[in-house]
């Protein structure tokens with residue numbers, strides 16, 4: 119767990135920042151029971167991402183892609199925001215967080231109450247027919263028989279998430295680029311920072327003069343290279359401690 123000094127350092131950086139942006143990854147939702155992708159117990163230990171998570175597989179071997187997607191859907195349908203999500207929602211409500219650029223497709227930042235969310239990889243909360251374009255909430259599709267078919271035309275359906283081999287939605291890319299260029303503090307939470315172009319955002323922030331701080335139990339490709347420092351620990355615990363410290367320092371300042 120992070121030390122009191124590290125928590126205080128990050129809380130002070132947040133209070134002194136004019137614009138803080140967060141980049142979140144799968145580690146953010148581990149404490150909500152959703153497996154991360156890489157590392158021990160990760161989804162990619164079971165399914166090769168380039169094979170199962172690629173748009174070509176979804177189009178031409180949909181039963182394969184939907185084996186993995188069914189597992190993800192079932193975990194997401196059961197998941198609730200953890201106290202790390204709640205802490206970021208509190209930061210937004212306190213005017214201390216401009217936006218979250220999330221790589222996650224579980225929708226938990228929205229459920230926790232954040233409104234300024236850039237879904238860099240879309241989300242798994244709805245599916246769209248690749249033939250007729252009919253869109254329905256994922257909760258309404260039965261996954262007993264996979265691959266699911268469109269209820270209108272029996273065509274193949276695709277979740278609204280970005281698959282390997284697909285482009286990042288232009289709106290998300292431009293907004294994330296703008297937020298990264300104009301922040302003076304970027305919190306990089308629960309991401310291994312190995313997938314691009316999401317992992318470019320901390321580099322863009324750094325290049326624009328921002329301080330980059332990681333929250334992660336382990337070091338990543340950014341540690342000591344792009345990030346100024348890392349607060350090591352699970353995001354639920356660390357973010358809760360940081361927001362409590364922010365409130366304490368604010369009270370002290372008000373005298």
Ligand code: APR
Pocket residue numbers: 142143144145146148149154155156157160167221222239307308309310311312313333334335336338351352353354
């Ligand atoms: N709190 C914070 N971080 C954690 C926790 C936790 N409780 N548990 C694990 N982590 C960290 C791991 O140390 C790792 O650095 O979360 C990170 C998870 O890394 P990945 O599984 O690679 O997830 P992510 O970085 O979000 O992957 C990026 O890759 O497969 C694609 O599209 C997928 O959006 C995903 C992208």
